Amino acid sequence: MEAKTKKLLDDALNQIEKAKTKQELFLINTKFLGKNGSLSELMKELKNVPAEEKPKMGAVLNECRQKIDGLIREKTKKMEEDELNQKLMSEDCDVTIPVKLDNLGTLHPITQTEQLLMEFFVKRGFTVRAGTDVETDYYCFEALNVPKNHPARDMQDTFYITDDILLRTHTSATQIHTLEKYAPPIKMFSLGQTYRVDEIDATHSPIFHQFEILVVDENVSMADLKGTLEDFVKFLFGEKTKVRLRPSYFPFTEPSVEADASCPKCGGKGCPLCKDTGWIELLGCGMVNPVILENHNINTNKYSGYALGAGIERLTMIRYGVSDLRELYENNVNLLKQLK
Ligand SMILES: [Zn+2]
Structure with a gap:
């Protein structure tokens, strides 16, 4: 029986060595170690072996099984590794091939306008101050001279978290935080998201962006405001752009x-963008209402200020000649590519 076992083992080793595929190894495994395999058949003969030799023969058969099994596993594993290496080699990527630049993303047009605005005002000595989207009623309305039940609140209905905490309707709340913390001279620039209960249409969105400047210093007049405005409009829309002021009303400016x-x-001749009027409504501004300055212990005999705020979507639409606000939010790649 020992001789039979040896022959079986030699036979198996020989076949394993010759095997070239995992399938062949699988068949060898079944042939020798399977339920009805040659080794199993040999095991059945163990019952005919004299009792004193049984343990020794058992061990020999067991060793034979382990050896065949081990070699088949080892060779299968090696074949799998070779296969993987072969696959990796064939999928090798060449890092020296030039990258296609057609699909590179760009900054969103609104972000581009924001960066232009920031660049313009920072160069003129303005300090950038961050505001928060969530505000209290006091900073968003009351401190800006818009008490509860003031009719101006109707135009700025917003999303309330509690009766007192809300999503800001304008960036002007940052003016109050600035006046609380800093004494004149003040030159502040701020921008960010703002919120109002508006239905989405071609010119409205419940979430939009604003920027805001506040200047408080000695001898500040309407002429300074107009000068800043003209510079800024020319920077944004071109040297030939003119500015026209119309009287208006805001509780926080006077x-x-x-x-x-x-x-x-169209340069003022009239076109669909300006609805044939030659002019485009841009923003609201004015001299800071002295009441607001006095509320922050600023001597209004010595100091005065001006403030200016505008919707960034509106400025972006004018810059690029986009007539529907929604186009800026629709992730239309073809449109966004044109607005680089
Ligand atoms: Zn026009």
Whole structure:
């Protein structure tokens, strides 16, 4: 029986060595070690072996099984590794091939306008101050001279978290935080998201962006405001752009004005962008209401200020001649590519 076992083992080792595929190894495994395999058949003969030799023969058979099994596993594993290496080699990537640049992303047009605005005002000595999207009623309205039940609140209905905590309707709340913390001279720039209960249409969205500047210093007048405005409008829309002021009303500025820019698309002749008027409504601004300065212990005999705030979507739409606000939010790659 020992001789039979040896022959079986030699036979198996020989076949394993010759095997070239995992399938062949699987068949060898079944042939020798399977339930009805040659080794199993040999095991059955163990019952005919004299009792004193049984343990020794058992051990020999067991060793034979382990050896065959071990070699088959080892060779299978080696074949799997070779297969993987072969696959990796064939999928090798060449890092020296030039990258296709057609699909590189760009900054969103609104972000581009924000960066332009920031660049313009920071160069003129303004300090950037961050505000928060969540505000209290006091900072968003009351401290800006818009008490509860003031009609101006109707135009700025917002999302309330509690009766007193809300999502800011404008970036002007940052003016109050600045006046609380800093004494004049003040030159502040701020921008961010703002919120109002508006249905989405071509010119409205419940979430939009604003920027805001506040200047408080000695001898600040409407002429300074107009000068800053003209510079800024020319920077954004081109040297030929003109500014027109119209009297208006905001509780936080006195006097208040609405500023229009001559249409950058048609140069004032009239086109669909300016609805054939030659002018485009741009923003609201004015001299800071002295009540607000006095509330922050600023001597209004010595100091005065101006403030200016605008919707960034609106400025972006004028810059690029986009007529529907929704186009800026629809992730239309073809449109966004044109607005680089
Ligand atoms: Zn026009």
